[in-house]
Amino acid sequence: MDVVYPASALLGVMVFFVAVVSPTVFASLDEDHAAGFLRKFFPRYFAFEALIGAIITLLLLLADKAFWPGSTIIGLALINMSLLTPRINDARDAWEAATDEADKRAKKRPFLILHAASVALFLINAGLAVYIVTAV
Numbered sequence: 193m194d195v196v197y198p199a200s201a202l203l204g205v206m207v208f209f210v211a212v213v214s215p216t217v218f219a220s221l222d223e224d225h226a227a228g229f230l231r232k233f234f235p236r237y238f239a240f241e242a243l244i245g246a247i248i249t250l251l252l253l254l255a256d257k258a259f260w261p262g263s264t265i266i267g268l269a270l271i272n273m274s275l276l277t278p279r280i281n282d283a284r285d286a287w288e289a290a291t292d293e294a295d296k297r298a299k300k301r302p303f304l305i306l307h308a309a310s311v312a313l314f315l316i317n318a319g320l321a322v323y324i325v326t327a328v
Contacts, residue, residue, distance in 0.1 A: 238273035
């Protein structure tokens with residue numbers, strides 16, 4: 193199997209999430225239900241991303257090509273799944289539990305920083321998928 197197929201599939205799933213899933217969740221569900229859905233969705237999504245990264249890595253190795261793009265996808269997906277997602281959830285819970293405005297502002301900042309880091313890793317993996325499709 194050509195490595196372009198799983199990389200294209202990953203890219204398609206990523207675009208589908210951004211263009212369809214995310215806007216639909218926030219347009220269709222109240223904040224509590226959206227948060228509950230996303231807390232279940234993201235660990236599964238990042239596990240899927242890591243699995244596709246593993247397939248890409250295996251195919252690159254079998255083709256005797258540099259495998260760093262696939263292994264980087266795996267690593268960034270696992271960081272998102274295992275490190276960032278639980279911390280994002282904890283930061284969101286702390287922000288929501290804050291009782292006064294000053295505390296809410298202070299507790300919102302860690303959430304925003306962690307979320308931005310997660311989005312950055314997501315975008316790097318999207319860029320790697322594009323690189324694999326176009327240059328490998």
